Amino acid sequence: MRRRDFLKAAAAAAVAAAGGYLLTRNRSKKVDVVIVGGGVAGSTVARLLPRDLDVVVVEKRSSYLVGPAKEDVALGLASPVEYAVGFANYVRGEVLAVDPGNRLVYTTAGVFQYKYLVLAPGVRLAYEAVAVDRGARYVNIYDDDNVLASAGVLKRARGRVVVAHPGLPYRCTSAPYETAFLLKWLNPEADVTVISGVKEIPREFVDQVSTLGGRVAELMEERGIDFVGGLEVVEIWRDRVVTDGGEVFKYDALIWTPPHRGWGLLVEAGLAREGEYSFVRVDDEMRALGWDDVYAVGDVVWHVVKTGWAAFYQAQVAAASIKRDLGLPAEGPRFLYSEDAIRLSPREAIRGAKAWWPIYGGVLWRGVYGPSEAEAEAKYQWMRAMKEIIEEGQRRWKKL
Incomplete structure (x- = not known):
């Protein structure tokens, strides 16, 4: 046939x-x-x-x-x-x-x-690629059902918070880092660690990723966020994750992104x-x-x-x-941000500026540089x- x-x-x-x-x-x-x-x-x-x-x-x-x-x-x-x-x-x-x-x-x-x-x-979110204990609880910011079921939960996160994302390619590579910055801003006492599964960057993206990655690394250091690179989570238990390198990270709250396929x-x-x-x-x-x-x-x-x-x-x-x-x-x-593609009410513009300016200071993540409130509105405009x-x-x- x-x-x-x-x-x-x-x-x-x-x-x-x-x-x-x-x-x-x-x-x-x-x-x-x-x-x-x-x-x-x-x-x-x-x-x-x-x-x-x-x-x-x-x-x-x-x-x-x-x-x-x-x-x-x-x-x-x-x-x-x-x-x-x-x-x-x-x-x-x-x-x-x-x-x-x-x-x-x-x-x-x-x-x-x-x-x-x-x-x-x-x-497709490849949940099957990772062994997850039935009793484990996590927030996956890429899964609508998971986010809706846990809406507002991270606002109360305390103690050890692990933010883990897979290797490339995965959707919206900034999202785990935005989440870490936002959470640290809301809960300064939280002990936040980002675990990155990225082991290799395709040649055509090295300059772009390296430039942005360097600035994000500076931001994390400024805000007291720990970073561990080149390790992908392969097991999730109720209080800890295990990486492909055998390292164990304990957590009180977990933000996990499964591999994307x-x-x-x-x-x-x-x-x-x-x-x-x-x-x-x-x-x-x-x-x-x-x-x-x-x-x-x-x-x-x-x-x-x-x-x-x-x-x-x-x-x-x-x-x-x-x-x-x-x-x-x-x-x-x-x-992308032409006037006919983006329509934003004054109320939303003001809220966006107030919400984002204290989080990132002089640099708005997503690669928009500068301290102006107009640039701080970008995310709410796009949403x-x-x-x-x-x-x-x-x-x-x-x-x-």
């Missing part, structure tokens, strides 16, 4: 097992664009595509807590209601298989045949490589290598920089490429903008 035929048969069987029915190519719905994932990347593509196209956005979650807000919610600095957004107007379903040779996407909501496919499913079904489809953690390599127009009609944007892309602003930029590139391919006018990506992007994407494309 050819690989293409095998994929079709496997996908159909998976759909049948999940939904109790068999869907074939003859019963698929034909659309212009299928977007897998309704987060910032997927919604940005959706909001930029022409309205006369038939676009389907498939999203398995019912709601989303915008990325930069997660650590603030966990620390009790932001309300989950203010920065959560629902996905009621997208197609609710989980992707089971992709057959790019026949332009088919198999989901629990049906089978879609596309002209263009945009992959924006984000990352791509999606196995994309490897099966020939769109990603298992040796690259199942992430997708792309060209300069965000096309999956080897495919003219498949795009990948956001965290699913094989690169170190997995952030909301990177996803936003990549999505604009992909949308413009699709429009050019259709012979339509296409503008290039806009600057609000991310929510608006997803809401606008849903207004443009209602579910089937």
Whole structure:
């Protein structure tokens, strides 16, 4: 059996097992664009595509807590209601298989045949990669359900606090350090230790990471935060973590990030490589290598920089490429903080400036340098903008 035929048969069987029915190519719905994932990347593509196209956005979650807000919610600095957004107007379903040779996407909501496919499913949190004791309690600032269940818990953290993150690539590399800074600011008496799993930095990112890393190291030293590099947590117990080097760190509160991975079904489809953690390599127009009609944007892309602003930029590139391919006018990506992309009320601007200025002093983490209050507003601006992007994407494309 050819690989293409095998994929079709496997996908159909998976759909049948999940939904109790068999869907074939003859019963698929034909659309212009299928977007897998309704987060910032997927919604940005959706909001930029022409309205006369038939676009389907498939999203398995019912709601989303915008990325930069997660650590603030966990620390009790932001309300989950203010920065959560629902996905009621997208197609609710989980992707089971992709057959790019026949332009088919198999989901629990049906089978879609596309002209263009945009992959924006984000990352998979690989909890299975670490041995976790059932009695262990931790906060994972990358997991919506975990953050919502533990909202405000870190505001009361005392004693020994361990902040552990995996090796590269992982999403929003600044987040564990932001959390450590915020927690230390809220609880100066807390004994905070950051354990970094980064052992090697890809050559093309050495200068960037080294420059930012050096400044962050200075900030941690200034604020009395301990740093241990090159060790990845492999065991989590009720009161301690064990690293791959055998070192043991005891804790009273744990903030842990599991390894980030791509999606196995994309490897099966020939769109990603298992040796690259199942992430997708792309060209300069965000096309999956080897495919003219498949795009990948956001965290699913094989690169170190997995952030909301990177996803936003990549999505604009992909949308413009699709429009050019259709012979339509296409503008290039806009600057991230342009006035038409960010709308911020005076109340939020003032709150953002007051909340962030005491934490970082003369340097605002996320690489925005300088002591001005205008720069200190950046994070709350972006949190609000991310929510608006997803809401606008849903207004443009209602579910089937």
